Amino acid sequence: xxxxxxxxxxxxWTAAAMIAAxxxxxxxxxxxxxxxxxxxxxxxxxRARSGLAGAxxxxxxxxxxxxxxxxxxxxxxSLLFALNHxxxxxxxxxxxxxxxxxxxxxxxLFLKENVDRRRWTAAVLVCVGVYFxxx
Amino acid sequence: MxxxxxxxxxPLGDTCLSRGMTNLPPISLAHPGTLIAAVFTPxxxxxxxxxxxxxxSYLTALSWADLTFVLPTTAFGNVIVAFLARFWLxxxxxxxxxxxxxxxxxxxxxxxxxxSLTERPATPASNIAELGTVVEEEQVR
Numbered sequence: 001x002x003x004x005x006x007x008x009x010x011x012x013w014t015a016a017a018m019i020a021a022x023x024x025x026x027x028x029x030x031x032x033x034x035x036x037x038x039x040x041x042x043x044x045x046x047r048a049r050s051g052l053a054g055a056x057x058x059x060x061x062x063x064x065x066x067x068x069x070x071x072x073x074x075x076x077x078s079l080l081f082a083l084n085h086x087x088x089x090x091x092x093x094x095x096x097x098x099x100x101x102x103x104x105x106x107x108x109l110f111l112k113e114n115v116d117r118r119r120w121t122a123a124v125l126v127c128v129g130v131y132f133x134x135x
Numbered sequence: 136m137x138x139x140x141x142x143x144x145x146p147l148g149d150t151c152l153s154r155g156m157t158n159l160p161p162i163s164l165a166h167p168g169t170l171i172a173a174v175f176t177p178x179x180x181x182x183x184x185x186x187x188x189x190x191x192s193y194l195t196a197l198s199w200a201d202l203t204f205v206l207p208t209t210a211f212g213n214v215i216v217a218f219l220a221r222f223w224l225x226x227x228x229x230x231x232x233x234x235x236x237x238x239x240x241x242x243x244x245x246x247x248x249x250x251s252l253t254e255r256p257a258t259p260a261s262n263i264a265e266l267g268t269v270v271e272e273e274q275v276r
Contacts, residue, residue, distance in 0.1 A: 030202060037197040044199065059194065077170055080179075083156040092149065096213075100206055107202045114253040119203045122246035126207045129238030132231050133213050 015090070018082040022095045025078055027102040029071030031110050036064035038111070097127040137192050138205070142212035144189035150216075151182030200251040207246045214239050 040046070040058050047055040059065055082091045104123045107113040115123075155178030162169045173179050196205045214236050221228050228236075 034197050034202040042199045043195045084162045088153045104203050113201045113203050115203050118249045122207045122242040125238050125242030126210045129235045132235030
Protein backbone atom coordinates (compact mmCIF):
# COMPACT_ATOMS: atom_id res chain seq x y z
CA UNK A 1 0.00 0.00 0.00
CA UNK A 2 1.36 3.42 -0.92
CA UNK A 3 1.12 6.61 1.13
CA UNK A 4 -0.93 9.58 -0.06
CA UNK A 5 1.04 12.82 -0.43
CA UNK A 6 -0.53 16.27 -0.19
CA UNK A 7 -0.30 18.58 -3.21
CA UNK A 8 2.65 20.99 -2.97
CA UNK A 9 2.02 24.71 -2.67
CA UNK A 10 2.54 26.34 -6.11
CA UNK A 11 2.21 30.07 -6.81
CA UNK A 12 -0.64 31.34 -9.01
CA TRP A 13 1.69 32.01 -11.97
CA THR A 14 3.27 28.56 -11.74
CA ALA A 15 -0.21 27.00 -11.57
CA ALA A 16 -1.35 29.11 -14.57
CA ALA A 17 1.75 28.07 -16.54
CA MET A 18 1.12 24.36 -15.80
CA ILE A 19 -2.54 24.62 -16.87
CA ALA A 20 -1.59 26.69 -19.98
CA ALA A 21 0.92 23.99 -21.00
CA UNK A 22 -1.86 21.36 -20.80
CA UNK A 23 -4.29 23.55 -22.80
CA UNK A 24 -1.85 24.57 -25.58
CA UNK A 25 -0.43 21.09 -26.16
CA UNK A 26 -3.88 19.50 -25.95
CA UNK A 27 -5.40 21.95 -28.46
CA UNK A 28 -2.50 21.45 -30.92
CA UNK A 29 -2.80 17.66 -30.55
CA UNK A 30 -6.57 17.57 -31.04
CA UNK A 31 -6.54 19.87 -34.09
CA UNK A 32 -3.72 17.88 -35.74
CA UNK A 33 -5.45 14.56 -34.96
CA UNK A 34 -8.78 15.85 -36.33
CA UNK A 35 -7.00 17.02 -39.50
CA UNK A 36 -5.37 13.59 -39.83
CA UNK A 37 -8.67 11.72 -39.43
CA UNK A 38 -10.39 13.98 -41.98
CA UNK A 39 -7.56 13.32 -44.48
CA UNK A 40 -7.89 9.54 -43.94
CA UNK A 41 -11.68 9.42 -44.37
CA UNK A 42 -14.50 7.59 -42.59
CA UNK A 43 -12.91 4.79 -40.51
CA UNK A 44 -16.18 2.79 -40.48
CA UNK A 45 -16.15 2.71 -44.30
CA UNK A 46 -12.45 1.76 -44.41
CA ARG A 47 -13.04 -1.00 -41.82
CA ALA A 48 -15.99 -2.36 -43.82
CA ARG A 49 -13.79 -2.53 -46.94
CA SER A 50 -10.37 -3.55 -45.60
CA GLY A 51 -11.07 -4.87 -42.08
CA LEU A 52 -9.64 -3.68 -38.77
CA ALA A 53 -6.05 -4.19 -40.01
CA GLY A 54 -6.76 -1.96 -43.01
CA ALA A 55 -8.22 0.75 -40.79
CA UNK A 56 -5.20 0.60 -38.46
CA UNK A 57 -2.84 0.71 -41.47
CA UNK A 58 -4.64 3.78 -42.82
CA UNK A 59 -4.27 5.60 -39.47
CA UNK A 60 -0.68 4.52 -38.81
CA UNK A 61 0.52 5.55 -42.29
CA UNK A 62 -0.60 9.19 -41.80
CA UNK A 63 2.24 11.53 -40.67
CA UNK A 64 -0.25 14.15 -39.37
CA UNK A 65 -1.60 11.53 -36.97
CA UNK A 66 1.84 11.07 -35.39
CA UNK A 67 2.28 14.85 -35.08
CA UNK A 68 -1.10 15.00 -33.29
CA UNK A 69 -0.28 12.05 -31.02
CA UNK A 70 3.08 13.65 -30.11
CA UNK A 71 1.30 16.79 -28.92
CA UNK A 72 -1.35 14.71 -27.11
CA UNK A 73 1.45 12.78 -25.36
CA UNK A 74 2.99 16.10 -24.36
CA UNK A 75 -0.43 17.19 -23.03
CA UNK A 76 -0.73 13.91 -21.12
CA UNK A 77 2.63 14.30 -19.37
CA SER A 78 1.88 18.00 -18.69
CA LEU A 79 -1.39 16.84 -17.07
CA LEU A 80 0.42 14.21 -14.96
CA PHE A 81 2.92 16.88 -13.87
CA ALA A 82 0.14 19.37 -13.05
CA LEU A 83 -1.87 16.72 -11.11
CA ASN A 84 1.24 15.97 -9.08
CA HIS A 85 1.54 19.62 -7.98
CA UNK A 86 -2.04 20.95 -8.04
CA UNK A 87 -5.45 19.70 -6.88
CA UNK A 88 -7.67 17.81 -9.34
CA UNK A 89 -10.52 20.24 -8.51
CA UNK A 90 -8.43 23.05 -10.04
CA UNK A 91 -6.67 21.27 -12.93
CA UNK A 92 -9.66 19.27 -14.28
CA UNK A 93 -12.26 22.08 -14.63
CA UNK A 94 -9.74 24.71 -15.75
CA UNK A 95 -8.08 22.57 -18.44
CA UNK A 96 -11.29 20.80 -19.59
CA UNK A 97 -13.42 23.93 -19.92
CA UNK A 98 -10.76 26.23 -21.43
CA UNK A 99 -9.69 23.55 -23.92
CA UNK A 100 -13.26 23.53 -25.33
CA UNK A 101 -13.01 27.24 -26.16
CA UNK A 102 -9.44 27.11 -27.56
CA UNK A 103 -10.43 24.08 -29.66
CA UNK A 104 -13.44 25.91 -31.12
CA UNK A 105 -11.17 28.85 -32.09
CA UNK A 106 -8.46 26.54 -33.52
CA UNK A 107 -11.03 24.42 -35.43
CA UNK A 108 -12.43 27.56 -37.07
CA LEU A 109 -8.97 28.96 -37.91
CA PHE A 110 -7.08 25.84 -38.97
CA LEU A 111 -9.70 23.20 -39.87
CA LYS A 112 -12.10 25.74 -41.46
CA GLU A 113 -14.99 24.14 -39.58
CA ASN A 114 -18.34 25.89 -39.67
CA VAL A 115 -18.41 27.03 -36.01
CA ASP A 116 -21.83 28.70 -36.15
CA ARG A 117 -23.80 30.38 -33.36
CA ARG A 118 -25.18 26.99 -32.26
CA ARG A 119 -21.67 25.53 -31.74
CA TRP A 120 -20.33 28.65 -29.99
CA THR A 121 -23.33 28.57 -27.63
CA ALA A 122 -22.77 24.86 -26.97
CA ALA A 123 -19.03 25.40 -26.32
CA VAL A 124 -19.71 28.22 -23.84
CA LEU A 125 -22.58 26.35 -22.07
CA VAL A 126 -20.49 23.17 -21.73
CA CYS A 127 -17.45 25.24 -20.63
CA VAL A 128 -19.42 26.95 -17.82
CA GLY A 129 -21.17 23.65 -16.99
CA VAL A 130 -17.86 21.78 -16.61
CA TYR A 131 -16.59 24.58 -14.37
CA PHE A 132 -19.67 24.37 -12.09
CA UNK A 133 -19.61 20.57 -12.06
CA UNK A 134 -15.96 20.10 -11.20
CA UNK A 135 -15.14 23.23 -9.16
CA MET B 136 -22.45 4.08 -29.29
CA UNK B 137 -19.02 5.46 -30.29
CA UNK B 138 -19.70 8.85 -28.66
CA UNK B 139 -21.04 7.01 -25.56
CA UNK B 140 -17.76 5.06 -25.24
CA UNK B 141 -15.81 8.33 -25.61
CA UNK B 142 -17.99 9.95 -22.91
CA UNK B 143 -17.61 7.10 -20.38
CA UNK B 144 -13.94 6.06 -20.85
CA UNK B 145 -12.39 9.56 -20.63
CA PRO B 146 -13.64 10.66 -17.15
CA LEU B 147 -13.09 7.18 -15.66
CA GLY B 148 -9.53 7.14 -17.05
CA ASP B 149 -8.83 10.62 -15.67
CA THR B 150 -10.12 9.58 -12.23
CA CYS B 151 -7.78 6.55 -12.19
CA LEU B 152 -4.85 8.78 -13.24
CA SER B 153 -5.65 11.29 -10.50
CA ARG B 154 -5.81 8.57 -7.84
CA GLY B 155 -2.52 7.07 -9.05
CA MET B 156 -0.65 10.38 -9.23
CA THR B 157 -1.75 11.62 -5.77
CA ASN B 158 -0.38 8.36 -4.29
CA LEU B 159 3.09 9.27 -5.58
CA PRO B 160 5.57 11.72 -3.99
CA PRO B 161 5.93 15.15 -5.68
CA ILE B 162 7.78 14.80 -9.00
CA SER B 163 10.41 17.35 -9.99
CA LEU B 164 11.37 18.42 -13.53
CA ALA B 165 14.96 17.57 -12.58
CA HIS B 166 14.02 13.87 -12.55
CA PRO B 167 11.72 13.29 -15.58
CA GLY B 168 12.38 9.53 -15.39
CA THR B 169 10.05 9.30 -12.38
CA LEU B 170 7.15 10.39 -14.66
CA ILE B 171 7.88 7.38 -16.90
CA ALA B 172 8.03 5.09 -13.85
CA ALA B 173 4.60 6.43 -12.77
CA VAL B 174 3.09 4.93 -15.95
CA PHE B 175 3.71 1.41 -14.61
CA THR B 176 1.84 1.86 -11.29
CA PRO B 177 -1.58 0.03 -11.14
CA UNK B 178 -3.93 3.04 -10.98
CA UNK B 179 -2.05 4.99 -13.67
CA UNK B 180 -1.89 1.78 -15.77
CA UNK B 181 -5.69 1.26 -15.46
CA UNK B 182 -6.22 4.92 -16.35
CA UNK B 183 -4.05 4.53 -19.45
CA UNK B 184 -5.98 1.36 -20.53
CA UNK B 185 -9.29 3.26 -20.27
CA UNK B 186 -7.79 6.23 -22.13
CA UNK B 187 -6.65 3.91 -24.97
CA UNK B 188 -10.30 2.77 -25.32
CA UNK B 189 -11.33 6.42 -25.30
CA UNK B 190 -8.75 7.32 -27.96
CA UNK B 191 -9.81 4.53 -30.38
CA SER B 192 -13.47 5.65 -30.13
CA TYR B 193 -12.46 9.32 -30.36
CA LEU B 194 -10.47 8.74 -33.59
CA THR B 195 -13.43 6.89 -35.14
CA ALA B 196 -15.78 9.76 -34.21
CA LEU B 197 -13.37 12.36 -35.63
CA SER B 198 -13.25 10.48 -38.96
CA TRP B 199 -16.96 11.24 -39.61
CA ALA B 200 -17.68 14.34 -37.48
CA ASP B 201 -16.25 17.82 -36.81
CA LEU B 202 -13.99 18.44 -33.81
CA THR B 203 -16.42 21.13 -32.58
CA PHE B 204 -19.23 18.51 -32.70
CA VAL B 205 -17.32 15.70 -30.97
CA LEU B 206 -15.76 17.68 -28.09
CA PRO B 207 -18.94 19.12 -26.47
CA THR B 208 -20.65 15.74 -26.89
CA THR B 209 -17.84 13.96 -25.05
CA ALA B 210 -18.20 16.45 -22.14
CA PHE B 211 -21.47 14.62 -21.42
CA GLY B 212 -19.23 12.05 -19.67
CA ASN B 213 -18.98 14.45 -16.71
CA VAL B 214 -22.77 14.25 -16.36
CA ILE B 215 -22.66 10.41 -16.49
CA VAL B 216 -20.04 10.35 -13.72
CA ALA B 217 -22.08 12.79 -11.59
CA PHE B 218 -25.20 10.59 -11.94
CA LEU B 219 -23.17 7.45 -11.10
CA ALA B 220 -21.83 9.22 -8.00
CA ARG B 221 -25.36 10.28 -6.96
CA PHE B 222 -27.33 7.08 -7.57
CA TRP B 223 -24.66 4.37 -7.24
CA LEU B 224 -22.24 5.76 -4.64
CA UNK B 225 -25.01 7.83 -2.96
CA UNK B 226 -22.80 10.93 -2.88
CA UNK B 227 -24.62 14.24 -2.33
CA UNK B 228 -24.68 16.65 -5.33
CA UNK B 229 -24.79 20.37 -4.56
CA UNK B 230 -27.09 22.83 -6.37
CA UNK B 231 -23.99 24.24 -8.12
CA UNK B 232 -23.29 20.78 -9.61
CA UNK B 233 -26.91 20.31 -10.71
CA UNK B 234 -26.62 23.69 -12.50
CA UNK B 235 -23.44 22.36 -14.19
CA UNK B 236 -25.25 19.16 -15.25
CA UNK B 237 -28.15 21.15 -16.73
CA UNK B 238 -25.78 23.52 -18.61
CA UNK B 239 -23.78 20.62 -20.12
CA UNK B 240 -26.96 18.76 -21.09
CA UNK B 241 -28.41 21.86 -22.78
CA UNK B 242 -25.05 22.53 -24.52
CA UNK B 243 -24.81 18.95 -25.82
CA UNK B 244 -28.47 19.14 -26.95
CA UNK B 245 -27.67 22.34 -28.88
CA UNK B 246 -24.72 20.83 -30.77
CA UNK B 247 -26.29 17.37 -31.25
CA UNK B 248 -29.32 18.90 -33.04
CA UNK B 249 -27.05 20.49 -35.66
CA UNK B 250 -25.08 18.88 -38.50
CA SER B 251 -22.15 16.70 -37.37
CA LEU B 252 -19.92 17.59 -40.33
CA THR B 253 -19.12 20.88 -42.13
CA GLU B 254 -20.40 20.79 -45.72
CA ARG B 255 -17.53 20.95 -48.24
CA PRO B 256 -17.85 21.55 -51.98
CA ALA B 257 -17.63 18.22 -53.85
CA THR B 258 -14.35 17.58 -55.68
CA PRO B 259 -14.49 16.64 -59.39
CA ALA B 260 -12.69 13.40 -58.63
CA SER B 261 -15.50 12.26 -56.34
CA ASN B 262 -16.39 8.68 -57.06
CA ILE B 263 -20.12 7.92 -57.23
CA ALA B 264 -19.59 4.39 -55.91
CA GLU B 265 -17.76 5.81 -52.86
CA LEU B 266 -20.59 8.25 -52.23
CA GLY B 267 -23.07 5.39 -52.39
CA THR B 268 -21.09 3.47 -49.76
CA VAL B 269 -21.01 6.52 -47.49
CA VAL B 270 -24.79 6.99 -47.81
CA GLU B 271 -25.34 3.30 -46.95
CA GLU B 272 -23.04 3.65 -43.90
CA GLU B 273 -24.91 6.77 -42.75
CA GLN B 274 -28.22 4.88 -43.03
CA VAL B 275 -26.83 2.00 -40.95
CA ARG B 276 -25.53 4.50 -38.34
